[in-house]
Amino acid sequence: MSHVNQHISQLREDFMKGELSETNLNKTPDVQFEQWMQDAIDAKVNEVAACNLATVDKNNKPSARIIYLREFSDNEFYFYTNYDSRKAAEIANNPNVCLTFFWPELERQVRIEGVISKKAEAEKSDAYFNARPQDSKIGAWSSPQSKVLKGREELNSYIENNKAKYKDQEIPRPDFWGGYIITANYYEFWQGRKNRLHDRIAFTAEGGNWKIERLAP
Numbered sequence: 474m475s476h477v478n479q480h481i482s483q484l485r486e487d488f489m490k491g492e493l494s495e496t497n498l499n500k501t502p503d504v505q506f507e508q509w510m511q512d513a514i515d516a517k518v519n520e521v522a523a524c525n526l527a528t529v530d531k532n533n534k535p536s537a538r539i540i541y542l543r544e545f546s547d548n549e550f551y552f553y554t555n556y557d558s559r560k561a562a563e564i565a566n567n568p569n570v571c572l573t574f575f576w577p578e579l580e581r582q583v584r585i586e587g588v589i590s591k592k593a594e595a596e597k598s599d600a601y602f603n604a605r606p607q608d609s610k611i612g613a614w615s616s617p618q619s620k621v622l623k624g625r626e627e628l629n630s631y632i633e634n635n636k637a638k639y640k641d642q643e644i645p646r647p648d649f650w651g652g653y654i655i656t657a658n659y660y661e662f663w664q665g666r667k668n669r670l671h672d673r674i675a676f677t678a679e680g681g682n683w684k685i686e687r688l689a690p
């Protein structure tokens with residue numbers, strides 16, 4: 474067995490930091506999510522807004538990547554990306570997606586499942602784009618996200634062209650770049666516990682209400 478395999482096969486983490494019970498749970502899942510996000514911010518969790526976004530392609534093959542959650546309210550979750558990327562093609566084909574957060578400092582995981590039925594409002598995408606540093610704006614224009622490049626030089630040449638094109642100018646948001654809105658229909662809050670006997674509480678949208686259930690760990 475390689476050293477790496479030996480190492481990872483012997484990792485044993487016991488989770489002891491908290492409990493999640495039906496009594497300390499907020500009955501509205503996006504409020505519960507906000508509380509946990511606030512806890513994670515207070516605990517200075519590294520990359521607190523980074524989460525895994527899972528999508529499915531036209532052959533039902535899943536794929537996943539990390540993105541940044543940029544806003545949420547009323548069960549709507551916003552992230553920003555390239556509308557010509559692989560994830561965008563998969564979302565166009567199948568709007569069902571899943572977000573997963575892992576906040577190790579708190580021994581917490583949150584799963585959010587939902588549907589992307591719309592892109593973010595143009596004004597929101599503009600506002601978010603305009604707040605980005607100049608180099609990130611150039612980056613958005615210059616990266617044909619998910620496409621094969623001949624090499625790093627190809628990307629560099631796009632960057633140099635865009636830097637020259639937008640020299641001393643306001644950089645507008647590309648129409649191939651902006652936000653998506655996930656409307657959540659399922660949440661699962663996971664709190665690590667001793668001996669792998671974790672707490673898991675799921676919220677499922679049902680006819681305008683949320684059904685709350687405890688799941689076996």
Ligand SMILES: Cc1cc2nc3c(=O)[nH]c(=O)nc-3n(C[C@H](O)[C@H](O)[C@H](O)COP(=O)(O)O)c2cc1C
Binds near residue numbers: 523538541552560
């Ligand atoms: C911490 C972190 C945050 C990221 N945030 C974003 C993001 O908000 N939007 C985005 O398009 N890509 C983001 N990425 C890059 C994606 O993981 C991915 O490489 C890219 O979106 C292309 O994915 P796709 O080919 O599946 O479309 C992030 C990566 C990391 C590691």
